[in-house]
Amino acid sequence: MVCVALPGLVISTGQGQLTGEGLEGFYRAGRRLLSRCQVRVAGREPLAVQARTTGADRARFVGTLRASPHTGPDPDVMVERTRCADGTERITLRSAASRPLRLPVEVALGTDLATLGAIASGSAGPEVPASVHDAGLRWTDGKETSSVTADPPPTDALASAGLLRWEVELAPGGSTTLELRVRTAGAGPVRAVGRSAASPFAPASVSGDDPCVQPFLRTCVDDLHALLLRDPAHPADVYLAAGAPWRCGLAPADALAAARMALPLGTRLATGTLRTLARSQLAGPGQQSGMIPGPRRDAGGHLPPACTGTEATLLFPVLLAEARRWGMPEHEVEELLPAAEHCLTWLRTAVGDGTYVSDPQPGGPFRCETQAHAHRAALLGADLLDACGRPGGAGLREWAGELRSAFRTAFWIEDPGGGRPAAARSREGRLVPQLGASVVHLLDTGLLGGGELAPGLLDRTQADQVARLLGSPAMDSGWGLRGLGVKETGYSPFGHRSGAVRVQETATAVAGLAAAGYEKEASALLRGVLAAAVAFEHRLPEMYAGEPRGDGGAPLPHPAACRPAATTAAAGILLLTTLVGMRPDAPAGTVTLRPVRSAPLGEITLNGIRVAGAPFSVRVSRLGLAMVEEAAEGLQLGV
Secondary structure, three states, X not given: OEEXXXXXXXXXXXXXXXXXXXXXXXXXXXXXXXXXXXXXXXXXXXXXXXXXXXXXXXXXXXXEEOOOOOOOOOOOEEEEEEEEOOXXXXXXXXXXXXXXXXXXXXXXXXXXXXXXXXXXXXXXXXXXOEXXXXXXXXXXXXXXXXXXXXXXXXXXXXXXXXXXXXXXXXXXXOEEEEEEEEEEOOOOOOOOXXXXXXXXXXXXXXXXXXXXXXXXXXXXXXXXXXXXXXXXXXXXXEEEXXXXXXXXXXXXXXXXXXXXXXXXXXXXXXXXXXXXXXOOOOOOOOOOOOOOOOOEEOOOOOOOOXXXXXXXXXXXXXXHHHHHHHOOOHHHHHHHHHHHXXXXXXXXXXXXXXXXXXXXXXXXXXXXXXXXXXXXXXXXHHHHHHHOOOOOHHHHHHHHHHHHHHHHHHOEEXXXXXXXEOOEEOOOOOEEOOOEHHXXXXXXXXXXXXXXXXXXXXXXXXXXXXXXXXXXXXXXXXXXXXXXXXXXXXXXXXXXXXXOEEHHHHHHHHHHHHHOOOHHHHHHHHHHHHHHHHHOOOOOOOEEOOOOOOOOOOOOEOOOOOOOEHHHHHHXXXXXXXXXXXXXXXXXXXXXXXXXXXXXXXXXXXXXXXXXXXXXXXXEOOOOOEEEEEOOOOOEEOO
């Protein structure tokens, strides 16, 4: 159970006790401040009866015990623990006994002050000796220091045993609360960015026939708040960490993709993300000039690792162009435009005299999804340059046309089943034939002006075939889209990029299929991933096993998945707004609605999303008809 309010993080098991095993503990900025927190009442551990998260940043654990003799099997003391990622734990004892109780309460504490990376790799050291400090205990290894203070102060504190003790008196039906506060040296309480007064997200809500949608949206937005980080040197700029517990820092491609999917909640996150990454953009001479740097990422067994910097560089101008359509102020667009131009210049340099973009640069294969990212960047980048009176748009459109023409023959594999796009093409012309979820990016063409989508790399016949493949049992697990088809060599239901369901790719498929008119396939994937959301208590992990859905079954968690994850939480926003089919053009003062006509979730109403800087509400009926209920003054409905 992972609770997040970055830079704070707490990891627990369903038993409620922190035993120091595995990853358990309170963390701040990637370091474990407390690994052990074990409660004993009257010399016994409470029997765990319930554990559940009550928000992205907190969990509640309930245990019981029998404190009175000769009372039969019924417990008469309930121990409730509320654990928060800000470093606070409240332990409340409630009595159901018929007589007053006097109970000794002990809390055993300890920590190794290890980093999350050291713990995950098995190289954490032993516990650090404790010392008594104020109303609690303190630990230091010479470099790092953490402390736990208690309110009320303990009756006794034993440093050698790492133990705090109280004598608690409970009247019949009474209760008492002990509060523990975990801190690092010189630091106050964790001030989570997502809990500040000025949220970058609109207070959106949803209602409708499907009871899943309301808690699903609420949880997605809660997760986005929990993962927010702030640039210390530029505190006005916020962005999303990739996910917890493994990726609590900035991952450029994930941050841009999440900000793009979250545009219906406003453009502030997009602005902060773009500003932060613009400051990291490579400058100077050379082929990498203009690139947004990013780490390598595993691509499965059929291809070498990909460079997420390539994806980030191609996403940067796309996010800026689409954020402008959603209502980013023009002065912010102008501020960020030079960085977008540098990205587009890098793209032209990377292509050189050829047609395709390799990844990684230089010398890597020509990946299918990289061509889709590049094609979208060129067309939306050209649209952006034209709108801002900058040169270069015509050349980008010309190259995009050449890529489109070449791709339709050079990347298409004919077979008796109707053909498929290749996963990649080597520099020697060899095609990698495996069918995987990366093809969904071919359907994500990007938003232009007037509610129009950019053209894609596939012709209509090829798009029909891709839609059929994505909707087939080989790709649709019933819980979402598999990363690799079950019939492909190397398929594994837990394969990180070779069979597991990744929520971001499923949401991209749903949005792309719906926009292109393939509502049957889109609806099936949508219903599958929402069923998985219910099984995961509406907090989807970034991925889960691609095992087929069966009667009475549930999706299998992936042990290495982040939960929450930025792209997954933002994908939930994309899934729900896809049903409405919103295509805003704030500079032109219009919004076009292309709802999913089959209304796969019945009637649905989205309230309080942001278009042109103002609240926007829309309802889609069971007949698939969209009706605007609130909009910015002067905003017109596009045709």
